[in-house]
Amino acid sequence: MKSEIRLRASIDLGTTKVSAMIAEEQKGALRIIGVGTAPSEGLKQGVVVDIERAAGAVSKAVREAEHMAGREAKRFNVGAAGEHIRSMNSRGVVAIPSIDEEIGDDDVSRAMIASRKFSLPYDREIIHTLPQEYIVDSQRGIRHPAGMYGARLEARVHIVTASRPALDNVAKTLDLAGVEMDELVLEPLASASACLGDDERELGALVLDIGGGTTDVIAYSDGGVVASGVIGLGGNNVTSDVAYGLRTGRSHAEEIKIRHGCALSTMVGDDDVIDVTTVGFGGKRRLAKHLLAGIIEPRMTELFALIAEQIRRNDLKRSLGAGVVLTGGSSMLRGARELAEQVFDLPVRVGVPAGVEGLSEVVSHPRFATGVGLLREFGDVERGNNARGEHAKKLMQSLGSLKRAIASFI
Numbered sequence: 001m002k003s004e005i006r007l008r009a010s011i012d013l014g015t016t017k018v019s020a021m022i023a024e025e026q027k028g029a030l031r032i033i034g035v036g037t038a039p040s041e042g043l044k045q046g047v048v049v050d051i052e053r054a055a056g057a058v059s060k061a062v063r064e065a066e067h068m069a070g071r072e073a074k075r076f077n078v079g080a081a082g083e084h085i086r087s088m089n090s091r092g093v094v095a096i097p098s099i100d101e102e103i104g105d106d107d108v109s110r111a112m113i114a115s116r117k118f119s120l121p122y123d124r125e126i127i128h129t130l131p132q133e134y135i136v137d138s139q140r141g142i143r144h145p146a147g148m149y150g151a152r153l154e155a156r157v158h159i160v161t162a163s164r165p166a167l168d169n170v171a172k173t174l175d176l177a178g179v180e181m182d183e184l185v186l187e188p189l190a191s192a193s194a195c196l197g198d199d200e201r202e203l204g205a206l207v208l209d210i211g212g213g214t215t216d217v218i219a220y221s222d223g224g225v226v227a228s229g230v231i232g233l234g235g236n237n238v239t240s241d242v243a244y245g246l247r248t249g250r251s252h253a254e255e256i257k258i259r260h261g262c263a264l265s266t267m268v269g270d271d272d273v274i275d276v277t278t279v280g281f282g283g284k285r286r287l288a289k290h291l292l293a294g295i296i297e298p299r300m301t302e303l304f305a306l307i308a309e310q311i312r313r314n315d316l317k318r319s320l321g322a323g324v325v326l327t328g329g330s331s332m333l334r335g336a337r338e339l340a341e342q343v344f345d346l347p348v349r350v351g352v353p354a355g356v357e358g359l360s361e362v363v364s365h366p367r368f369a370t371g372v373g374l375l376r377e378f379g380d381v382e383r384g385n386n387a388r389g390e391h392a393k394k395l396m397q398s399l400g401s402l403k404r405a406i407a408s409f410i
Contacts, residue, residue: 004026005024005025005026006024006025006026007022007023007024007025007071007073007074008022008023008024008025008030008077008375008377009021009022009023009065009073009075009076009077009182009375010076010077010078010079010190010371010372010374010375011058011061011062011076011077011078011079011174011179011371011374012079012187012190012370012371012374013040013043013046013048013054013058013078013079013081013170014040014043014046014211014212014213014370015040015043015044015045015046015211015212015213015214015234015236016039016040016211016212016213016235016236016329017037017038017039017040017212017367018037018038018039018040018043018054018057018058018060018061019035019036019037019061019368019371020034020035020036020037020058020061020062020064020065020076020371021034021035021036021065021363021368021371021372021374021375022034022035022065022066022068022069022071022073023356023358023375024358025375029357030355030356030357030358030372030375030376031356031357031358032356032357032358032359032360032362032363032372032375033068033069033070033071033358033359034064034065034066034067034068034069034070034071034359035064035065035068035359035362035363035368035371036060036061036062036063036064036065036066036067036068037061037064038057038058038060038061038064039057040054040057040212041053041054041056041057042054042055042056042057042173043057043213044213045082045083045213045214045232045234046081046082046083046187046211046213046214046230047081047082047083047084047166047169048166048169048170048173051169051172051173051176052176054173055173055174055176055177056177058173058174058177058179059177059178059179062076062177062179074180075180075181075182076174076179076180076181076182077181077182077183077184077185077190077374077375077376077378078170078174078181078182078183078184078185078374079185079186079187079190079370079374080127080162080167080170080184080185080186080187081186081187081211081214081216081230082162082163082166082214082230083214083230083231083232084162084163084166085160085161085162085186085228085229085230086124086160086161086162086229087158087159087160087161087227087228087229088158088159088161089132089156089157089158089159089226090115090116090118090156090157090158090159091115091154091155091156091157092110092111092112092113092114092115092116092117092154092155092157093111093114093152093153093154093155094107094110094111094114094152094153095151095152095153096150096151096152096153099149099150099151100149101149102146102147102148102149103136103145103146103147103148103149103150103153104146105146107145107146107153108134108145108146108153108155110153111134111153111154111155112129112131112155112157114155115129115155115156115157115159116129116159120161122164123163123164123165124161124162124163124164125161125162125163125164125167126159126160126161127160127161127162127167127184127186128158128159128160128185128186128189129157129158129159130157130158130159130160130189130224130225131143131155131156131157131224132156132157132158132222132224132225132226133156133222133224134153134154134155134156135152135153135154135156136148136149136150136152136153136154137150137151137152141222143223158224158225158226158227158228160186160189160228167184183377183378185373185374185378186218186228187209187216187370187374188207188209188216188217188218188228188230189218189225189228189373189378190369190370190371190372190373190374190376190378191207191209191216191218191327191328191351191369191370191373192207192218192220192325192373193373193376193378194327194351194353194354194355194369194370194372194373194376195207195325195327195351195352195353195354195366195369195373196220196325196351197354198223199322200220200322200325201220201223201224202222202223203321203322204219204220204221204222204319204320204321204322205219205220205320205321205322205323205324205325206218206219206220206307206311206316206320206323206324206325206344206346207219207220207324207325207327207351208307208324208325208326208327208328208331208340209327209328209331209369209370210234210235210303210326210327210328210329210330210331210336211234211235211328211329211330212234212235212236212329212330213232213234213236214230214231214232214233214234215230215231215233215234215303215307215328216229216230216328216370217229217230217231217307219311219316219319219320221316221319221320222319226316226319227310227314227316229310231303231306231307233299233302233303233306234303234328234330235257235328235329235330235333237299237303238257238261238296238299238300238330238333239253239254239257240253241295241296241299242254242256242257242261242292242295242296245291245295246276246278246287246291246292246295247278247279248276248277248278248279249277249279252276252277256274256276256292257296257333260274260289260292261292261293261296261333261334262289262292262293262296262297262333262334262335263293263296263297263300263333263334263335263336263338263339264293264297264335264338264339264342265290265293265294265297267293267334267335267338268289268290268292268293269289270290272288272289272290273286273287273288273289274286274287274289274292275287293335296333297335297339300333300336300339301339301343304339304340304343304344305343307344308343308344311344317345317346320346322347323344323346323347323348323349324340324344324346324347324348324349325348325349325350325351326340326348326349326350326351326366327350327351327352327366327369328366328367328369328370329365329366329367331350331351331366332350332365332366332367336350337349337350350366351366351369352364352365352366352369353365353368353369353372353373356372356375
């Protein structure tokens with residue numbers, strides 16, 4: 001008997017681009033059948049700053065993906081990003097009514113609920129409660145406590161919160177674009193889902209999704225998320241530095257960065273030169289590539305050093321046995337991997353989306369990591385979180401007068 005084919009879709013609200021994807025899911029396998037992109041408008045560092053323009057970009061990307069797929073998607077998983085994202089580790093403890101009875105799913109749910117019983121400002125919303133481990137009596141490292149026996153159950157979790165007004169702006173943007181949300185997913189969680197293997201999660205790994213306006217960060221250890229956050233630095237900062245340093249326009253600076261940029265000056269030949277169209281100097285100048293690398297390297301070093309300092313403060317380095325995975329469009333900058341290895345003193349690789357079929361050759365690039373990861377189903381694996389549209393339903397109610405709406409590291 002042929003298994004059911006489900007349609008899954010995602011929207012990645014990036015600073016430089018909005019991407020939409022549509023895939024068919026059968027027996028857990030994803031076959032991508034539609035991809036659409038549009039230049040980001042109305043978005044800055046992962047946050048909506050102009051609802052109408054952002055809605056236009058979303059609508060364009062979605063229609064392009066649907067046209068390619070030849071099908072319309074009803075609901076989309078949507079990424080949550082921006083510096084308003086905050087995270088923390090928490091725990092909840094409950095007593096088991098009878099030691100003669102097995103721990104049940106209800107007991108696990110009570111422990112998860114207990115882990116969220118802390119004071120939260122009225123303008124913030126919990127978007128994920130990610131289990132790290134369960135402890136039954138004194139036995140640690142348990143993944144699935146249901147069915148075990150014990151008198152005390154503790155859930156250790158990683159909690160992600162977001163600004164409620166920022167989510168409301170995303171909600172209104174999607175509503176204006178005629179898009180309905182399925183799940184709201186932390187973008188680095190989605191990127192890790194696309195690029196990180198189970199063995200790497202067990203050994204411990206740090207994923208850095210370097211986008212245009214922000215860098216999304218998530219750290220795994222023993223299979224669970226131990227830290228996450230968003231840093232307001234990305235590829236656009238590098239482009240701005242290049243434009244200023246070379247006295248050229250931003251569009252030309254972006255082209256120069258992509259074609260000739262290098263994040264590690266020692267990788268640039270002494271005689272390598274480039275032609276630069278300068279502003280105010282009349283025409284082109286020939287400049288040494290060392291000058292370009294000398295502009296890019298300090299900014300990339302600053303980004304990696306900020307993250308490395310957080311690793312040091314939280315004593316995470318010894319937990320990152322699998323090293324660092326770079327993804328996102330700016331991870332393709334020449335020398336970025338080698339520079340990261342020097343700063344983190346850990347093995348580093350560039351991660352591309354894996355485990356998909358269909359238009360895999362189109363999306364097999366780090367810039368599509370978040371979009372591919374968002375195609376996964378997160379509600380069932382994140383036990384105890386606001387799964388599958390629960391958040392959306394609450395925001396739809398709170399924004400009823402506006403039609404339907406959906407809703408740092410430690």
